[in-house]
Amino acid sequence: MKAHVYVSLKKTVLDPQGETIRAALQGLGFKAVQAVRQGKHFELQLNSQISEAEAHSQVERIAKEVLTNPVIEEFSYRLEA
Amino acid sequence: MKFGVVVFPGSNCDHDAFYAVQSVLGQEAAFLWHDSTDLAGSDVIILPGGFAYGDYLRTGAIARFSPIMRAIADFAARGGFVMGICNGFQVLLEAGLLPGAMLRNRALRFICRPVYLRVENAHTAFSNACRPGQVLEVPIAHGEGNYFADADTLEEIESAGQVVFRYCCPDGEITNDANPNGSVHNIAGIMNREGNVLGMMPHPERACDPLLGSTDGRFILQSVLNAALDRVSTTAWAVANVNRS
Numbered sequence: 001m002k003a004h005v006y007v008s009l010k011k012t013v014l015d016p017q018g019e020t021i022r023a024a025l026q027g028l029g030f031k032a033v034q035a036v037r038q039g040k041h042f043e044l045q046l047n048s049q050i051s052e053a054e055a056h057s058q059v060e061r062i063a064k065e066v067l068t069n070p071v072i073e074e075f076s077y078r079l080e081a
Numbered sequence: 082m083k084f085g086v087v088v089f090p091g092s093n094c095d096h097d098a099f100y101a102v103q104s105v106l107g108q109e110a111a112f113l114w115h116d117s118t119d120l121a122g123s124d125v126i127i128l129p130g131g132f133a134y135g136d137y138l139r140t141g142a143i144a145r146f147s148p149i150m151r152a153i154a155d156f157a158a159r160g161g162f163v164m165g166i167c168n169g170f171q172v173l174l175e176a177g178l179l180p181g182a183m184l185r186n187r188a189l190r191f192i193c194r195p196v197y198l199r200v201e202n203a204h205t206a207f208s209n210a211c212r213p214g215q216v217l218e219v220p221i222a223h224g225e226g227n228y229f230a231d232a233d234t235l236e237e238i239e240s241a242g243q244v245v246f247r248y249c250c251p252d253g254e255i256t257n258d259a260n261p262n263g264s265v266h267n268i269a270g271i272m273n274r275e276g277n278v279l280g281m282m283p284h285p286e287r288a289c290d291p292l293l294g295s296t297d298g299r300f301i302l303q304s305v306l307n308a309a310l311d312r313v314s315t316t317a318w319a320v321a322n323v324n325r326s
Binding site (some may be wrong): 009012013014016020060066067069071072 | 138139142145174175179182184185186187188227229230231263321
């Protein structure tokens with residue numbers, strides 16, 4: 001099983017990298033792009049013994065306690081069979 | 082007094098801090114390896130600058146889980162003095178020993194230059210050798226020093242006097258232009274509510290010797306030495322009184 005964890009800055013936190021990318025895209029003529037938020041993507045390969053319920057609980061803990069800093073970041077994840 | 086200087090893989094200001102303690106303050110210094118839980122009887126712990134664990138994941142994020150940090154959290158909970166400089170500040174934030182978090186500098190560039198700091202609270206273990214409002218010239222060297230805290234946390238630390246240093250102009254004025262990295266409220270250094278843990282982005286250990294252009298960093302190191310000495314004499318006095326009674 002594989003877990004994909006997506007981490008991004010909270011909406012309330014200014015994202016200077018996303019803002020710089022947005023400005024560059026505007027400059028390149030992609031006028032439709034209104035906002036860019038930059039984030040991180042983690043792929044966790046889990047062994048086959050783990051149940052889906054256990055995978056959910058472990059991935060959630062990993063995302064919460066290690067992969068994000070809850071002061072500035074939030075996450076979402078999905079499991080892939 | 083004994084100062085323990087923590088060495089993480091990737092620390093690079095550990096020797097500067099060691100030099101400042103030993104040669105400038107004239108105190109005992111010891112390196113503390115990240116993999117150990119032994120603080121070697123230190124009175125003050127310094128978490129030095131650098132790039133602990135390559136700053137992988139987030140600055141300070143991996144260092145926070147090293148064995149020495151458990152010992153430091155216990156030491157801090159017992160009231161021990163802990164000082165995090167630059168990367169050390171980032172580690173303390175990740176460890177939850179100080180409130181808030183660090184973001185990339187607003188201009189997205191690594192900045193290495195002297196800045197001016199105004200002493201916002203001179204009644205702390207880390208600033209008692211300074212005058213209130215004194216302006217210190219101390220260098221910064223970081224890519225992620227843009228201090229962030231949500232509105233509630235900011236109000237809390239501001240009203241409790243936990244903001245110790247703020248970026249300012251040479252005359253002490255707090256302006257947006259004097260803010261090198263975009264930190265909220267120009268914050269350069271904060272302490273915990275109890276007042277025994279400090280985090281600051283500027284490097285006082287790099288401003289201790291006339292050869293380095295400024296000796297203002299001495300005020301900060303001298304302050305923590307004063308606080309540690311004061312505690313020892315207060316404790317000795319209390320013990321003597323208990324023995325007498």
